[in-house]
Amino acid sequence: MKNNSIGKDLLECALLGALSWALGMVAFSFAEILTNSFLDLYQPWSVWRVVLLTYAIMGSILGLGAGLGIWFLRLLTGWRATSAVPLLMGAFLGVFLLMVIGVPLNDRYLPGFFDPISLATNAAAIAVCAALALGGFVHLRSRANGMLWLFFVNLTLSFGYFLSLSRYFDMYVLQTEPVLESVLSFGGAALVCFAIWRCGIRVLAIFGGERLLAKFAVSGLIGIALIWSVGLYLEREVQPHGKAASATAGKPNLLWIIMDTTRADHLGTYGYEKGTSPRLDELATSSVVFEKAISQASWTMPSHFQMVTSRFDSGKENALPDDYETVAEILRDEGYDTASVLGNYSLGRRSGFDQGFADVMDGPVNIFYLKFFDKLPIVKWLVHSGLIAPDTAVRWFHRHTFLEGVGARGEDLTDRSIEWINSRDGDRPFFLFLNYMDVHDAFDPPEPYRTQFAPHVDPMLGFVRFDPVEGEAIDSNTFVRDVLPTMQQEDWDELVALYDGEIAYLDEHIGRLLDDLKEQGMLDNTIVVVTSDHGELFGEHDLAYHFKALSEEETHVPLIIRYPAGMPPGARVPGAVELNDILPTVLELASIETQAPMDGSSLVAAALSGNADEGPVFTYLLRDPRAKFPHTQAGHLLGIRQDGQKYVWSSGGEHEFYVLANDPKAHENLYIQQGGAPPELEEALARWRDSVGLNEISQEELDPVTRDRLRALGYID
Ligand SMILES: [Zn+2]
Numbered sequence: 283m284k285n286n287s288i289g290k291d292l293l294e295c296a297l298l299g300a301l302s303w304a305l306g307m308v309a310f311s312f313a314e315i316l317t318n319s320f321l322d323l324y325q326p327w328s329v330w331r332v333v334l335l336t337y338a339i340m341g342s343i344l345g346l347g348a349g350l351g352i353w354f355l356r357l358l359t360g361w362r363a364t365s366a367v368p369l370l371m372g373a374f375l376g377v378f379l380l381m382v383i384g385v386p387l388n389d390r391y392l393p394g395f396f397d398p399i400s401l402a403t404n405a406a407a408i409a410v411c412a413a414l415a416l417g418g419f420v421h422l423r424s425r426a427n428g429m430l431w432l433f434f435v436n437l438t439l440s441f442g443y444f445l446s447l448s449r450y451f452d453m454y455v456l457q458t459e460p461v462l463e464s465v466l467s468f469g470g471a472a473l474v475c476f477a478i479w480r481c482g483i484r485v486l487a488i489f490g491g492e493r494l495l496a497k498f499a500v501s502g503l504i505g506i507a508l509i510w511s512v513g514l515y516l517e518r519e520v521q522p523h524g525k526a527a528s529a530t531a532g533k534p535n536l537l538w539i540i541m542d543t544t545r546a547d548h549l550g551t552y553g554y555e556k557g558t559s560p561r562l563d564e565l566a567t568s569s570v571v572f573e574k575a576i577s578q579a580s581w582t583m584p585s586h587f588q589m590v591t592s593r594f595d596s597g598k599e600n601a602l603p604d605d606y607e608t609v610a611e612i613l614r615d616e617g618y619d620t621a622s623v624l625g626n627y628s629l630g631r632r633s634g635f636d637q638g639f640a641d642v643m644d645g646p647v648n649i650f651y652l653k654f655f656d657k658l659p660i661v662k663w664l665v666h667s668g669l670i671a672p673d674t675a676v677r678w679f680h681r682h683t684f685l686e687g688v689g690a691r692g693e694d695l696t697d698r699s700i701e702w703i704n705s706r707d708g709d710r711p712f713f714l715f716l717n718y719m720d721v722h723d724a725f726d727p728p729e730p731y732r733t734q735f736a737p738h739v740d741p742m743l744g745f746v747r748f749d750p751v752e753g754e755a756i757d758s759n760t761f762v763r764d765v766l767p768t769m770q771q772e773d774w775d776e777l778v779a780l781y782d783g784e785i786a787y788l789d790e791h792i793g794r795l796l797d798d799l800k801e802q803g804m805l806d807n808t809i810v811v812v813t814s815d816h817g818e819l820f821g822e823h824d825l826a827y828h829f830k831a832l833s834e835e836e837t838h839v840p841l842i843i844r845y846p847a848g849m850p851p852g853a854r855v856p857g858a859v860e861l862n863d864i865l866p867t868v869l870e871l872a873s874i875e876t877q878a879p880m881d882g883s884s885l886v887a888a889a890l891s892g893n894a895d896e897g898p899v900f901t902y903l904l905r906d907p908r909a910k911f912p913h914t915q916a917g918h919l920l921g922i923r924q925d926g927q928k929y930v931w932s933s934g935g936e937h938e939f940y941v942l943a944n945d946p947k948a949h950e951n952l953y954i955q956q957g958g959a960p961p962e963l964e965e966a967l968a969r970w971r972d973s974v975g976l977n978e979i980s981q982e983e984l985d986p987v988t989r990d991r992l993r994a995l996g997y998i999d
Contacts, residue, residue, distance in 0.1 A: 292353050295366045299349020300342040302367065305431070306374045306438045307341030308334060313442020348373050368423040371434045376415020378441055383407050534845065534872050535808040536613065536713045537799070538864075541788055542582065542626055543722040543828065545817035546575065546840045548785055556735070558785040561793030562812060566842050568851040569810070570889040574858040575841030576899045576923065577816050581829035582628055584904075585815035585861065586635065590715075592865040592880035594974040598904060602634035607878035609865050610638025613713040616874055619706050623699050625692075625719030639715070643698055691728070692720045692791035700798045716795075720788045721814075723827070727783030735783035736776065743773065744780040766826050774821045781818065806846055809868050813861060814839040822949070832901045832921040832930050834948045845871050849889045857894025858923055859885055898924040898966050902976065918979045922967040929959040931967060933979055939963075 311334050352366050352373070384407055392400040418437075423430075546552045549559040551566035552573070579585040584597030591606040602608070610620045621641035622629075629635045630644035695718055703712060725744035727735065769777075792812070799805040819825045819835045828836045841859065843849060848871040862882030869876060870884040888894045901921040917934030928948055930938040939959045940948040953959065971977060 288357065291356070292350075295349040295353035295356075295370075296346050297349070298367055299345040299347070299352070299370050301345070302370045302431075302434065303345025303348060303374050304338045304341040305435065306345075306371070306378070307337035309435045309438040310378070310442040310445075311337045313439045314446050317443055317446035344377075345370065345374070348377075367430060368419050371430070372415045372419030374434075375418045375437060375441070376411045378438070379414055380408060380411040383411065533616070533618070533711045533874070534847070535711045535804060536609075536618075536811070536868055536872065537795075537808050538609070538713070538715045538811045538868075539792060539813070540586070540715075540717040541721055541785070541792075541812065541814045541840070542717055542719050543816060543818050544785060544788075544814040544840060545835060546573075546814075546838045548782060549840050551842070552840060556782055558735075558782045559789045561789045561796070562840075562842065564793075565796065565810070565812065565844060568846060569842045569844035570849045570851075570853045570855060570885075572841035572843070572859050572885065572894075573854055573856045574894075575813065575839050575861060576858055576901060577814070577837050577839045577861050578901050580816045580832055580836035580901075580903055582626055582815050583633065584902075586629060586717075589813075589815070589861045589864060590635075591878075592862045592882040594862070594881050594900065594902075594970075597902070598976075600633070602637065604634065604637065606637075607876065608637050609868070610713060610715065612638070612869070612874065612876050612878060614638045614640065617710055619708075619710050619712045620714075621702050621712070622715040622717075623695050623702070624715075624717045625695055626717045626722070629717055641702060643702070692718050692788045696791040696795045699795055703798070703804075704802075717815075718788050718792070721781065721784045721818075723818075725777065725780035725784055727780055727787050731783035731786045732780075735786060736779035739776040739779055743776055762826055762830070766821070766824070769821060769826075778820055781820070808845075809848075809871050810842075810844040811864060811868065812840060812842040813864065815861075822947075829903070832903055832919050834946075837901055837921075843867065843885070843889070848886065853889055853892055855885070855888050855892060855894050857888070857896045858899045859888065859894050860899050896925065898922050898970070900967075900970050900974075902974075904979070920967060920971060920976065920979070922963055922970065924963060924966060927960065927963060929963040929967065931959075 311330075314333070315330055348370055349366070352369055356366070384404065387403065387407065392403055548554050550557065550563040551559065551571055577585045578588040578594065579597055583600055587602045587606075588594060588597040590608045590610070591602070593606060596602060596606050610622070614620045620639045622636070622639045622643065624630060624635075624642070624644040627644070631642055636642045636644075695716060699714060699716055703714065706712060723744070726741065727744075732739075732741075796805065796810070799808055816828050817834075817836045817839055818828050819830060819833060822835050823831060823833055825831060825833070830836065839861070841861070841864070843864075844851075860882055862880070863885050864882070866880050866882050866884040867886055870886050883897075885894070899922070901919075901923075903919040905918060917932050919930055919932050921928065921930040923929075923942070926941065926943045928938070928940040928942055932938070937953045937959065938948075938951045939953040939956060940950065941952060942948060944950075958964075971979075
């Protein structure tokens with residue numbers, strides 16, 4: 283073979299590889315967009331833009347590699363019986379199939395990648411997919427009749443529909459993980475997509491080799507119609523049942539806003555002086571501000587579950603069981619229009635948090651290949667070679683995966699909320715629950731807030747859970763173990779500056795929502811609640827992030843309630859209150875009675891008198907005892923705050939006791955010095971623990987080293 287022929291062949295293989303794989307990824311992405319849109323999974327365009335671009339780039343890079351591989355194979359064997367194109371397409375479909383099978387297989391059913399069973403199963407999966415790819419190649423070559431590219435797109439689209447649909451069935455319809463149901467749901471989705479694919483082929487056959495656009499359009503329309511009908515069938519529209527509209531007319535609306543991960547002491551109305559929250563400070567002047575609101579948990583799920591049920595025991599599991607009566611269910615039964623707009627993906631429909639909401643606009647789950655991509659060596663290589671700046675890589679491959687509900691920004695969530703409020707007809711009141719994720723890491727404030735709060739800060743610092751050296755995501759415990767000890771005070775200050783910038787950004791978009799209500803004359807007839815599910819640690823107690831302890835930094839959150847008709851504007855309540863108190867409070871303000879049992883109590887009287895009754899406030903944090911939490915406080919934690927004192931019992935033996943009058947941030951643990959906690963706190967905590975059903979938590983078996991260390995410190999006998 284002549285050299286120039288080898289060169290031409292190389293170029294052809296590489297270019298066609300890049301082109302066909304990029305086309306395949308874009309077709310798949312298009313199927314994902316269609317499916318998600320018709321199944322009403324919330325996706326801002328900003329996210330799809332990233333998905334399309336990323337898929338196209340990754341497809342072309344991987345396809346380039348595949349093209350080179352095939353060229354090399356042909357060079358070695360001298361086999362040139364056919365064009366490289368069907369082979370490249372077959373290889374794409376084979377790799378794709380491997381991902382389809384491999385990801386859920388490894389995630390769910392296999393014990394860990396390097397386990398012998400996993401290795402054997404994965405090897406078998408690769409063999410099956412390689413065989414199918416070869417079959418696909420033969421099939422494509424014989425059936426395509428000059429329409430190879432269309433044939434390929436049709437097949438990839440069907441694959442894409444299959445993936446999205448099966449994930450949807452799995453996450454939202456079944457909400458369980460038994461093998462049989464999973465197989466049935468995947469099988470059902472496969473049947474639908476097979477039908478779509480066959481329709482596509484029929485259409486191709488009818489039109490022959492001409493009128494390409496018409497063929498695409500008809501094929502696409504059939505796909506859309508099928509997907510749409512499945513979506514309509516699955517959409518379990520919750521009709522308001524209960525009181526008629528006329529009975530509820532005149533009831534106030536409820537707007538309940540969670541600023542996920544916001545500490546109280548970073549808002550102006552709580553004494554912060556950096557100007558993070560002008561709009562919320564303004565809101566506070568016509569609201570009641572609870573100066574010491576304590577979240578019942580230091581992470582998202584248990585905190586939200588307890589808040590919306592006012593039940594301590596609803597926060598014990600990672601999903602909200604059906605038998606709790608939530609605020610959305612109570613208000614739906616009163617005839618309210620109910621909706622939730624959720625930036626935090628963990629509150630999506632699969633968590634059980636959707637109970638009672640007629641409309642759920644939640645974070646997406648289907649774009650799971652982005653998560654997969656940040657593990658690819660090619661991404662690390664792109665970062666190391668300087669072709670992509672690290673923060674760009676993180677924004678593309680990491681932040682948009684799951685940490686911020688796939689990049690759902692405050693701006694999008696506010697737009698979506700305004701749209702929903704204005705789209706309703708009739709005179710029923712509304713209940714809108716909003717979770718904004720901007721303040722949660724990654725700390726990546728949009729302009730102008732980046733310049734205003736953190737002008738000279740390296741953007742990478744804000745991605746606290748991304749390791750730029752390894753080029754991949756790390757979990758928060760790894761961060762605490764490996765990165766935290768290297769952080770200097772100025773690093774923390776810079777990180778906090780980014781965090782503050784996110785708060786300021788969110789403040790603007792919460793303000794925009796309130797402006798819209800005001801313009802429509804609805805603000806004064808709306809109970810507005812602004813709070814957070816937990817706070818954040820920035821090196822205090824040698825910890826970072828949240829879900830680490832029951833520290834003040836993690837549990838002291840803002841609580842602002844505005845309803846001038848029922849609560850004195852501008853009042854401030856200094857005493858400690860629980861987020862469990864919000865639900866009884868809003869029900870009293872709206873004059874709604876319910877039989878549902880609640881652990882919290884209404885704050886209306888406290889708002890009127892300016893005094894909380896200072897009853898005990900409880901918090902708890904349960905952790906999988908099998909999980910290792912290096913450099914964090916070990917085990918389950920149960921906390922009580924009463925009469926200016928705070929006591930945290932730990933199943934790992936490291937108990938804490940603080941006197942908040944002298945030590946409001948609870949940084950000086952007096953447990954050993956005082957020889958334990960006061961008996962009245964011990965007793966109140968024991969009674970509460972019994973009532974919540976947390977008695978199964980016991981002092982864990984400590985390893986000998988830990989036991990000796992704790993004994994030396996005086997924690998245990
Ligand atoms: Zn959270």
